[in-house]
Amino acid sequence: MRRFASVALLLAFGSLAGVTPGAAQTGSAPPGVQPDGTVTSPAIAVPYSDLASPEAHALFPRLLAEGAKAPPITAPIARSRAFYDRMNSDRVARMRERYPVVIHPETIAGVPAQVVLPASGVAAANRRRVLINLHGGAFLWGAGSGGLVESIPIANLGRIQVITVDYRQGPEHTFPAASDDVEAVYRALLKHYRPRDIGIYGCSAGGILTAESVARFIHDGVPVPGAIGTFCGSLLDLSGDSSWVAPLLNGQGVPTHRLGFGDLPYFRGADPRDPLVQPGLSPALLAGFPPTLLITGTRDMAMSSEVRSQALLERAGVEAELHVWEGMWHAFFSDPELPESRQAYRTITDFFARHLGHSTRDPGHIAPDRSR
């Protein structure tokens, strides 16, 4: 009877009624809530998600162990870049085996880039379309191999040209150097493509930069692209529930210092309230955004930023398609072996296939009025 009543309360009442704390909690103080809404708990143990794939379950502890090998925090930036480049180069090799592509380097408007083409050829419907990828890596690393990791499966599965851009990063460069570079590349592409035929997407720093670039285009009076994707990073600084819970779910406990843009060398000296840094702060800017795809996972510290960005975009009247993968961590789709990764690639290619080539004001693509 006790068990049933507990579940009844949970179901009916939002987990807001008294449930006996778990056996996994070995501390002495019982769980509770403080007057300011802070919740507390004694020591805990949380199993890996039983709704994720077996492949993800197997990879999760291995990834945590691999992460523990990252250079010490005092290491020079070159050493950190080399570490992540090795990891990403290994992923590129695994990607290319599954998703054959042709890659050639190019310089566009003075910015280094790589053009990734499907080995099977670009689909007829995509001949006049192009995707720009902005890689992740904390605005510190990820140039080259990191961009390929994000571009190869999309180019292959979507049968579309992807250009991954090596924008300037910290600590050598600061905001808005990366936005400058993206705008330069975008303007160069506008000589050959209609805005509606261009898509931009990225993960982590690349998701943040995608949103910042669109804000910058609007600010500069440049027509926005047909659609964008902000993954594992979106229109707001890292904040909300996931900024505390994701580290916990990745075996690091709740952080003392909640990390944010202000901790990144790239944003040194930038005003965190500047909507070209956090476009989510400006409803007027958001109203000019194109349809936006948002991707995250239940163990991604950017989840809250992503879901809040969806709400803000919709309030501004913009179509915002959200996908949250169960048990998945930050940038989970960097590893191509997960079924979840493959589904994410398809979600991305389907989204751009549906949205590119239409005017963003095409009747079939106007978002419902949510300006309330």
Place this chain on the structure above:
Amino acid sequence: MRRFASVALLLAFGSLAGVTPGAAQTGSAPPGVQPDGTVTSPAIAVPYSDLASPEAHALFPRLLAEGAKAPPITAPIARSRAFYDRMNSDRVARMRERYPVVIHPETIAGVPAQVVLPASGVAAANRRRVLINLHGGAFLWGAGSGGLVESIPIANLGRIQVITVDYRQGPEHTFPAASDDVEAVYRALLKHYRPRDIGIYGCSAGGILTAESVARFIHDGVPVPGAIGTFCGSLLDLSGDSSWVAPLLNGQGVPTHRLGFGDLPYFRGADPRDPLVQPGLSPALLAGFPPTLLITGTRDMAMSSEVRSQALLERAGVEAELHVWEGMWHAFFSDPELPESRQAYRTITDFFARHLGHSTRDPGHIAPDRSR
């Protein structure tokens, strides 16, 4: 330097690298991960989300305190029903003030129901449409006032007729009594409405029952409705990350016993692998589902079930629109004062406005092929 390197690792590497555990952790053992992927942490404190509304922040600790007043777990079912009925009746009064409606009781196919109509009249576009609401309450309570809480804002804002159904519940009745009742009401409505003009939605037990009912219609060869909404409960049993984390984020700690359908008296004797209980287990059934709206929050124990249901529906080729509200708990939109609640109501009414009245096989509404 230390701070910056930590955030760099977090951003670049999925929170998967070594971050120093927080000051909030007072236990002795450091956080970590076990070989099976279980993560551990000493005692923790997690603040309320800084991305939710001030209204939600104020309500959160008050709701937890209110929940603590729920009848003891040994109380007779009548006392629990009276407790939740008082709470829901109070909400109904607040709802009616904001969202004027006309309500009249009706019996449809022998099943008690209430018809909720907007005081300003049904919109011209909705004259031939109807929504069925299936209330929450753990398949134990919520009849009457609970159904009105979920129906009033939708009828008023959507300017559409909503019929809330008092289906049979536990402990007096067991599965599939509720599915029987919903099918009886639905068949009666089919005498007056086209399937594509009927929508079904519900929260918690009602979200689960919405999915079970559609599975049942498909099983029985009855045409499916035009669109459905499964909120705070979906196509799968409670499981995944949120089944552990949501209780933690609601001040209850990680539960010893993870609650599920098997704990509910309504499912006594039911086979948990039966796809009429968990439609998410059957790709064949899912392929017949209509466009589905999924709503949850980052503090809802059903979040993982919702996000996994989206992935399963999409894999079956069904349009599945997901909305996750930051900092929101199970059934948050039962309280009409939150800005988040109002946005959820608009999300629901917009979704049905877009999807009802079309054939689910209408070219404009065919989901992209994701059957991979």
